[in-house]
Amino acid sequence: MGSVAKQSIQTTIFSYLGVVIGYVNVLWLYPYALDASELGAFRTIQDLGLLFVPFAQLGVGHGITRYFPQLKSNQSAFLSYGIVFSLIGFATISIIFLGFKSQIIEVFAVNSPEIIDFFGIVLLITLFALLSSILDAYSRSFLKVAVPTLVREVFLRLLTGILVGSYLLRWVTFPQVMQGLVAVYGFALLGVLMYLLWLGVLKFDFRWSTFPKGFRTSFIQFSLITFLATAASTLIMKIDSIMVSSMISLEANAIYTIAFSMALVIELPRRAISQVVMPVIADHFSKGNLTEINTLYKQVSNRQLYICLLLFVGICSNLDYVYYFIPNREIYVAGKHVVVLIGLGKLFDVVFSVNSEILVFSKHYRFNLVVTIGMSILIIGLNYLLIPIYGIDGAAMASVAVMFLYNLVKYVFLKIKLGFDPFSWETVKIILVGITAYMPSYLNSYFESTIVNMLFTSLLVLVSYWFFSRLVGVGNDEWEWIKNKIKKSGS
Template sequence: MGVIIKQSAYASIINYIGVAIGAVNMIFLFPEFLSKEELGLTKAMISMAVILSPFAQVGLARSTLRYFPRFNKGPNSSGRFFTFVLIMAFFTITLFIGFFQLIDQWIFEFFEKNAPELIHQYWLIIILAAIMVYISIFEAYFKAQLNVVIPTFIREFLLRILSSLLAFIYFLDVISFEWFLRFSIATYAFSLLLMILILLFKGQLRFDFSIFHLKKSFIKEMMKYMVFIMAGAVGSVIVLQIDQLMVTGFLGLKENAVYVIAFFMGTVIEIPRRSISQMSDAIIANAFENERLDEIKKIYKQSSINQLILGSFVFILVVINLDNIYAIMPSGDDYSSGKLIVIIIGLSKLINMGFGVNSEIIISSKHYKSNIYFVLILATLTIGLNVILIPKYGLTGAALATFASVFLFNLIKMIYIYYKLQFHPFSIHTLSAVLLSGLCFFIVSIVPQFSNPILNGAYLSILTVMIFGLLMLFFKPSKEITKIIQPIRDKFNL
């Protein structure tokens, strides 16, 4: 776990800086610079591109991560493999666009009544989906070389800074909203180009077009893997993204703006998981390749308890400050109906973290084929729950559908891993972490508070850090987290 902890630490720092920028964007800049309809449309476009991109990618990014260790024996071997992946991506994107032309009218009919503006951005969405395919492939290439810092910096920091600048330029009437959307897509193309240039500069990207030297048996194996992974990836994306599009279709762009801001606050809780899972991904793939199951079991348990503790800490910080956040947000009263959504989405993210790196284990194992079945069932369940709950309960219904889907998704994966590999992520420390987090939340929620939202937010946040940190120091539910905060303990003789 040494490499994982080091890279994850750097990536976490970048992630949280990116989250700070994202929070400024979502809580202050976008509500001030964009109308609710404009914000709802922008986020709906991105959500649709995210959902479409796995269809065009056909599992190539995951295949890059899985098979790179097999070809990482020299520049010619790795270059030949990665060149093959890039060429395959061009053909899969082309086939996807052709196929999508046959069914696009049926899909976009859903938005004709409440969000016709989304239909008008058809080609921008398709272009963004294609760019995302190559971004995901190059991110996987970085991860395969145990480097998550650079793609994390580009995705979490650079893209958000560029979004801030574009929103400000639009606010100054330098560009129209249509050009704001076009330049927003261009920032993704720029990030892709930057990743390519960095790899070339570091000498880590070589092209070898002698792809016909690859064994037919390997190509057949990889394509079979791609088909199964694509189905799993599509299902996972649907579970995580479809709610925003269904809110747009059922309730309109304004309601989607309220939902995406609340959803963003809820997803802040999951930041530690992104860093840990990114690095664990490559290590797990390597461990399966070399049949080191004990290492995978160890990572599974460590990821579960560490993610649960870190996620619980952020969850408490977010929920305890909800009133303060909406009080200082521009037009906060217009968006404050999303408070309950923040809590429900936050709990779903916390559950996802508590189950550890179960997706990474299944997809990297020889049992990857089975991933397709319960992911597709779950995707169907997610869509069904949204169809039932959104018309009845509005935004809360969308959040509840996400919560139920995420819980069932993780429960099914955990049971399957235990059945096939005979290990699970939980221990007595899981229970102690939950109880300690609940105790911390209870204490902070009953203390007297200030009327000034900024002062109150700072006060509650400092109090949460102190109480949560002390509880973790004394009860030590995680060895890894105890080691990280050991210097604080020694300094104050705790």
């Protein structure tokens, strides 16, 4: 686990640098520069474009990660094969989208007609994001995850912020902002391309006959099966935002997506660790090292729960103060409950550890397809049921319910089939630490300054979390790492 944690440090740093930029964008720049309907359109078009990516990818990303360890050579041919395969998927999605464009327009025509003029941008965002995801997977197979994370989490958000900032300064019009999204995703793709060129691994070889016997058939079969699971998983994550736009309004989606973005901070350590762990799990499966996978399963669960739970407690304790600094907060404060609910759902993802990654790279990967498709159908049904009753809170309720059930089903399956279990008494201790650390946050609001109150509350939560952690004996590795970093910076 030590090597995995070490590899994930840079990725985590870049992820949180992206969070800082994202917070400035989402919590101040976007609400200040764009009115609620413009912000809703801005996010809905991006969500639609990104929703199509896994459908167009045809599972190639996971396929590259799984089958890369089997190739001692011909990696360049493998990359070109994967890109061509995914471009076939993109062409198929484009034909379907254009063929059903009038029906898609009808879905948004009543509550969100403003986005209809920007549908032409969707497929271009999909294309650039698709190619970036393939190159990300290829880079990840070399255990090079930090720079692609820098491009995805930092560079992309920085360019998007510059784009919206240009609109604030009236250098561009709103339609030009929407068109500029295409350039933003194009530059992000160019950044990953340049990095792979610098590594010397970006070469295109179309001699596919050099693959081992049966390799292509196995790769295509695995990719097509996992593509449905990945697409359904993305549908679970993106459909709520799109349904809020179509069933309520673009303004409601602006409120929802800002709240959702706050909650996403909670899972960033999980995403960073997952990027590094995926090729490790794939390698262990190729060698039959099931014991090592189960050990990793437990260690990842406890480590990321400890970090992510602290973030969840900190955000919930400071939620009123965070919304205080958002421009037009009287509009966006309606999303407070969404932050808590989605944050809770992200904690379910965290505590159940890397169950999806294990399933994808195991011989039982077909089960991941079944459960993910089932959950995608469930979330659509729950959204249709709950959004008309509870509005954006209903969309968040649907998401948290599906996140819990989704992880529970996969946990039970892995427990029965492989005997894997991520939970231990340390898991219980960490949860108790989080609960007790949150309780002192009620002692806040002593000061007139909102900033001082936020700093005081954050310090109170941090000290409480540290104290109760030491009391029950959890989080020792994390605090030791922090202490060593402080010593090094002071020397």
